[in-house]
Amino acid sequence: MSKKNVDNSVAAFEKAIHGLNEMRYVLRLYVAGTTPQALRAISNIKKICEEHLQGRYELQVIDLYQQPQLLQGEQIIAAPTLIKKLPLPLRRIIGDMSNEERILVGLDLRKKT
């Protein structure tokens, strides 16, 4: 493989990462009522979004009790569940969002170690 190709692909990756940084995030957080766990999850994810996705995210918090019909379509079984609608691929993050490292991996903001 020539050196030129390697340079090219590096450039492509750089561009991809840059593009990723530019992408808008559409996030939905499903919680089951106002349990301490739910409240914790809401505040945790808000904090993380503000830190890492400032200005380019859209977070919607939905109470499953209010809209149980959504469960089947969204394939939700656990609560709380954060669904990353965009950018693709779709990803589900469950739990009280207390593990920032894993959330960042789940949001493709950090590589899995």
Place this chain on the structure above:
Amino acid sequence: MPPTKKKQPSVRQLPKAPTGIQGLDEITCGGLPRGRPTLVCGGAGCGKTLLAMEFLVRGAIQFNEPGVFMAFEETTHDLTNNVSSLGFDLEDLVRRKKLVIDYVYIERSEIEETGEYDLEGLFIRLGHAIDSIGAKRVVLDTVESLFSGLPNPLILRAELRRLFRWLKDKGVTAIITGERGDEALTRQGLEEYVSDCVIVLDHRISEQVSSRRLRVVKYRGSTHGTNEYPFLIDETGFSVVAVTSLGLKQEASTKRVPTGVTRLDAMLGGAGYYLGSSVLVSGTAGTGKSSLAAHFVDGACRRGERAVYFAFEESPSQIMRNMRSIGIDLQQWVRKGLLHFQATRPTFFGLEMHLATMHKAVTAFKPHVVVIDPINSFIIGGNEVDVRAMLMRLVDFMKMKQVTCLFTNLTSSGTSGNTDLAVSSLIDTWLQLRDMEIGGERNRGISLLKSRGMSHSNQIREFLLTDRGVDLRDVYVGPEGVLTGSARLAQEARETAAQTAHEQDVERKRIELEGKRRALEAQIAVMRADLDAQEAETLSRLEQEQGRGRQLAKERVSMGLSRKADVGGKTTGQRRQAE
């Protein structure tokens, strides 16, 4: 608790939800525990999903109890297609709000765990589904998939425990399916949580033949059958054969069932077999066992009764063709719907399965007579004990249904007094067909080894297969032993000849005697004529003599007169005496 109307010695039955599945309700004495979860576990492909689905479908259709099917493994579409082959129209049930199918999609790679979570989503989802149609029944198939799809088994276990408790609180009758584990009943030890009722399904292979079995491992607060019961899955769904639970309580009938062969009826006390008895026809190859069976069936159909013919060696058309050659037309009865053939190879499935299919056929067709032809073909590699057990259950079942059952059994030549299966103790009437080899030919003989509860003939009859069916003849029993076939005919001819000769002899003697008599009579006539002639002569001579005497007397009187004598003839006589 509402007060009971009558004071009963309180045997309170656990409320149960009937499954509607044939046989399962018998084993569980009424169904699954109502309002409680039941665990159904077993290996792959043993019918867990089907059992669960049939529970819901039958519940919705027969018992008006809507159900929720939560599928973790198959999509709604797949599930609908899979069970439509069994005649379940899920789409229709869903439309009529009798059923909700919810496919739970879990993809491990999409899920990232970030701390504590619970399954409240599943609860809300299930609760919503239950409330939307007022479901009384719930199936979770297979809830263990959660373990492979979600991280943190500790949370899952706690959540599952909560789920089962929640289901109980909801008051729904639930089936939870679980994959069989290596050591425990299920891989994740679900039996720890679902402890009210546990049913194990099994699909095992022995001698390359598979058989499905079901066992109720545990049923809290209720009696239940504890054995392994065979079950089958066919085009009408799931059915369990609760045969091992049968006791010896059958009613013994005094009614008789003709055998189809008049002479054989005569041998059996003049009336035939008992209704509901078991008949064994044993014999070596080609002795006419199937023909006798066909006669039995034909006779039953002629009386308008229904019959089932289980064939394990020949196809129905072969049997019908063969029986036409002896003048029995079985096809007409098949056309009229009186006769049902069920032909399978013994190796097609296991013994239990055979038993189950026979049960099913008998239950569905409701025959008066049943033929099983033959029983020995079930023996494959030393499973005599199993076959005997199966036959015992079969005989029990038939007796309970008051079905007269005829078994044929091929015996190897030489073993005349027993069958390979030693089933004789199960049999009420045992006919033995045998080969008799005399004078360079084989002939068939029939005798009654036993017939319980009736007087019966102890004689051997010759068994003839003619183009008008079976015929029984008396055999020749003489100084030369038992003779059959052409030997019997020859002997009969010899006897006829001897008889004729004897008759001719007698006739000749009679004629001779007649001749003698005639000759003697002629002689007598001659002699009598002679005698008559002599007599006549003698008489005439006597007459002459007398005439002369009178003449003399007259002359003497006249002479005396002329001599002037004083007295007549008499005086003359006296005087002559004195002289």
